[in-house]
Amino acid sequence: NTNTATGIQWINGKQYYVNSDGSVRKNFIFEQDGKSYYFDAETGALATKSQDEFSTEPIKAAVDFSSGNQLYKNDNKSLDQLDTFITADAWYRPKSILKDGKTWTASTEADKRPLLMVWWPDKSTQVNYLNYMQNQGLGAGSFSTNSSQESLNLAAKVVQTKIEERIAREGNTNWLRTSIDQFIKTQPGWNSSTENSSYDHLQGGQLLFNNSKGDTGNRTSYANSDYRLLNRTPTNQSGTRKYFKDNSIGGLEFLLANDIDNSNPAVQAEQLNWLHFMMNIGSIMANDPTANFDGLRVDALDNVDADLLQIASDYFKAVYGVDKSEANAIKHLSYLEAWSANDPYYNKDTKGAQLPIDNALRNALTNLLMRDKNTRMQLGDMTAFMNSSLNPRGANDKNGERMANYIFTRAHDTEAQTIIQRIIRDRINPNLFGYNFTRDEIKKAFEIYNADINTAHK
Numbered sequence: 001n002t003n004t005a006t007g008i009q010w011i012n013g014k015q016y017y018v019n020s021d022g023s024v025r026k027n028f029i030f031e032q033d034g035k036s037y038y039f040d041a042e043t044g045a046l047a048t049k050s051q052d053e054f055s056t057e058p059i060k061a062a063v064d065f066s067s068g069n070q071l072y073k074n075d076n077k078s079l080d081q082l083d084t085f086i087t088a089d090a091w092y093r094p095k096s097i098l099k100d101g102k103t104w105t106a107s108t109e110a111d112k113r114p115l116l117m118v119w120w121p122d123k124s125t126q127v128n129y130l131n132y133m134q135n136q137g138l139g140a141g142s143f144s145t146n147s148s149q150e151s152l153n154l155a156a157k158v159v160q161t162k163i164e165e166r167i168a169r170e171g172n173t174n175w176l177r178t179s180i181d182q183f184i185k186t187q188p189g190w191n192s193s194t195e196n197s198s199y200d201h202l203q204g205g206q207l208l209f210n211n212s213k214g215d216t217g218n219r220t221s222y223a224n225s226d227y228r229l230l231n232r233t234p235t236n237q238s239g240t241r242k243y244f245k246d247n248s249i250g251g252l253e254f255l256l257a258n259d260i261d262n263s264n265p266a267v268q269a270e271q272l273n274w275l276h277f278m279m280n281i282g283s284i285m286a287n288d289p290t291a292n293f294d295g296l297r298v299d300a301l302d303n304v305d306a307d308l309l310q311i312a313s314d315y316f317k318a319v320y321g322v323d324k325s326e327a328n329a330i331k332h333l334s335y336l337e338a339w340s341a342n343d344p345y346y347n348k349d350t351k352g353a354q355l356p357i358d359n360a361l362r363n364a365l366t367n368l369l370m371r372d373k374n375t376r377m378q379l380g381d382m383t384a385f386m387n388s389s390l391n392p393r394g395a396n397d398k399n400g401e402r403m404a405n406y407i408f409t410r411a412h413d414t415e416a417q418t419i420i421q422r423i424i425r426d427r428i429n430p431n432l433f434g435y436n437f438t439r440d441e442i443k444k445a446f447e448i449y450n451a452d453i454n455t456a457h458k
Contacts, residue, residue, distance in 0.1 A: 006018040006019060006020050006022075008046070014045045014046065015045065015046040016039065016044050016045060016046070017039050017044070017046075024044040025039060025044060026039055026040065026042070026043070026044040047067065047070075065098075065118075065157050065160070067095070067096070068094060068095060068096035068097070068098065068104050069094050069095075069096075069118045069160075070094060070095045071092055071093070071094070071095070072092075072093040072094060072095050072107060073093070077093075077109065078092060078093040079092045079093070080092065080112075086115070088115075088116065088184050088187075088189075088190050089114075089180065089181060089184055090114075090115045091112040091113060091114050091115065091177075092112060092113065092115055093107055093109065093111060093112050093113075094107055094111070094113055094118075095107060097111050097113070097164065098160065098161060098164045099164065099168070100164065100165065100168040101161045101162065101163075101164040101165035101168065112173075113173075114176065114177075114180045116129060116180055116183070116184070117156075117159075117160055117163060117180075118156070118160070121189065123145055123149070123152070124145055125187060125189065126152050126156070127143045127144060127145055127147065127152065128183075128186070128187060129156075129159075129183065130143050130152065130155050130156065130159060131143060132183045132186070133159045133162075133163075136179060138159055138162040138163055138166065139155070139158075139159060139162075140154075140155035140158035140159060141155060143155065163176060209223040209225075209228075209259050211223075211224040211225065211228075212224055223259075225261050225264055227261060227263045227264040227265065228261050228263060228264070229263040229305070230253050231249065231250055231252070231253050232262075232263060232305045232306055232307070233249060233250025233251075233301075233302050233303070233304075233305075233306055233340075234250070234301065234302070234306045234309065234338075234340065234342060234343045234346035234347070235248070235249045235250050235302075235340060235342040235343075235346070236249040236250060237305075237306040237307070237346070242346075243342035243345050243346060244342070245340075245341035245342045245345060246340055246341040246342060248302075248340060248342075250302035250303065250340060251300070251302045251303045252303060253303055253304065253305070254303075255300050255303040262304050262305035262307070262308060263305045263307065268305075268307055268308060268311060271308055271311060272311050272315065275296075275311070275312055275315055276315070278293060278296070279292060279293050279296075279315075279319070280292050281293065294331065294332055294333070295316075295332050295333045295334040295335075296312070296334050296335075297334065297335040297336075297337065298312060298334070298335070298336050298337060298354060299337050300337060301336050301337050301338050301339070301340075301343055302338075302339060302340050302343065306346065309336070309347075309350075309352065309354070310350055310352070312334070312353075312354070313350065313351075313352045313353040313354060314353075316332055316334060316353040316354075317353050320332040322353045323351065323353060329353075333355065334353065334354040334355065335354060335355050335357075335406055336352075336354045336355065336356045336357070337357070338356035338357045338359070339357070339359060341359065341360070343356050343357075344356040344357075344358075344390055344403055344405065348403060355404055355405055355406045356390075356403075356405055356406075357405065357406060357407065357408075358389055358390045358391070358405040358406070358407045360388040360389050360390065361385070361388060361389040361390070361407055362407050362408065362409060363388065364384035364385055364388045364389075365385075365407070365409050366409050366415065367379050367384075368382055368384060368385070369409075370409060370415070370453070370458065371458060372457075372458045373457050373458065390403045390405050391403055391405070416449075417435070419449060420437075420442065420445045420446065420449060421435055421437070423445040423448050423449060424437050424441045424442075424444075424445045427445075427448060428441050428444055428445060429441055
C-alpha cells in the first residue's frame with residue numbers, strides 16, 4: 001500500500017496512481033501523511049480523499065468501509081428500485097464486499113447486500129438496527145439516541161463484519177433477507193403504527209406533502225405549494241362553514257390517499273383541460289363528433305375542492321348553454337355524487353349546472369322497498385315517500401320551491417356487490433374469501449338476487 005513507484009499523477013484532469021511500468025493501479029488505498037487515498041476499482045481514478053476513521057485490525061483491508069460500500073453502479077441491475085423509488089427493503093451491489101469478514105474483495109453481480117446494512121434515514125433507525133442486530137447475535141453492544149454518532153458508525157462496521165462472517169458460514173444471504181424484512185416490520189416509519197388509520201374510512205391512511213423549508217435544492221421542494229387548502233368541500237369551500245343541513249363538512253380530501261393540490265390554480269387549469277378533452281374525445285381522437293360525451297358524473301363530491309365543481313359547471317354553461325334553456329340542459333345532463341345534505345343547497349346558491357342526489361328520497365325508497373320485512377316494519381309507514389325529499393310533497397310543503405335533482409336506488413357496491421358476496425357465501429360457496437368469486441358463482445347469485453328484488457318479502 002505504500003509503494004510510491006511513479007506515484008500519483010494528473011491525467012486528463014483526474015488523478016491516478018501510476019506504476020513504474022506506466023500502468024494505472026486500480027482498487028487500492030494509498031496512504032500518505034496520515035491520509036488515505038482510494039483509487040477506483042474500474043477506472044483507477046482517485047475517488048475519495050478521506051482519513052480512515054477506524055482501526056483496520058484485525059481486518060487487512062485493501063479499501064475502507066466507506067469506499068467498499070459505495071454503490072457499484074447506479075442502474076437497475078445494481079440497485080433494487082420500485083418505479084424508480086428506493087424502498088427500505090432494497091438491496092444493492094456494493095463496489096466491494098468484506099469477504100469472510102476479513103478481506104475487501106471486488107463484488108460480483110451475485111453479491112448484493114441490504115441497503116439498511118450501510119444506510120439509515122435517521123439516527124433513531126440506526127440505533128434500532130444496531131440493537132436489533134445485537135439481539136440477533138450480530139451486534140456490538142446496546143445503544144440509544146444519546147450515543148455518539150461516531151460510536152454508532154463504528155458499531156455498524158462491526159455488525160457488517162459479523163454479517164459477512166455469517167454469510168461465509170451459511171453460504172447464502174437468505175437468512176439475512178428474512179432478518180432485514182423482520183426488522184423493517186418493527187419500525188414505525190415503515191408500518192401503520194404511526195398512522196391514524198381510524199380517521200380515513202377507505203384506505204386506512206394518507207400521505208400529505210408538507211412544504212420543504214430551507215434549501216431550495218431539497219428533493220421535495222418541487223412539491224411546495226402556496227395553495228394547498230384542504231377539505232374545501234361545498235359545505236366549507238371558503239374555509240368557513242356555510243351550510244348546516246347535516247353535521248359533516250365533507251369527507252377527507254385524500255379519498256384515495258393522493259395528495260392532489262386541488263386548490264392550486266395550475267391544477268385547476270389542468271382539470272379544465274382534461275374536462276374539455278373528455279367532452280370532445282371523439283372529435284379530437286377520431287374526427288367523430290358522435291363519439292363525444294354529452295355529460296358527466298362528478299364522483300366523490302365531498303372529497304375535493306369545490307372550486308372544481310364550479311369549473312365544470314361554468315364549462316357546461318359556456319360551451320353548451322345549459323343555463324339558457326331546458327332543451328339544452330336535457331341534452332347535456334350532468335350529475336353530482338352529492339351524499340351530503342348540504343350539497344344541493346351549495347349547488348343551488350352557485351347556480352350549478354349539475355343535478356344533486358335527492359338522498360333523503362333515495363333512503364326512503366331503499367329502506368321501505370328494498371329491505372327485509374323486519375327492517376321495513378321498524379321504519380314505519382310510507383309517509384317518508386312524501387316528506388323525506390328535497391321536494392317534499394306533504395300538504396304543508398307541496399307548493400314550496402322545487403329543486404332539480406336525480407335519484408337512484410343502487411350504486412357502487414353497497415346495494416349490489418356486498419349483497420352478492422353475502423348470497424355466495426351463505427348459499428353457494430361457504431368457503432368464499434373476500435370478493436374472490438367466480439363468474440359462475442356471480443351468475444347463480446344474481447338469479448337469487450333478482451328473484452329476491454322482485455318479491456314483496458325480501
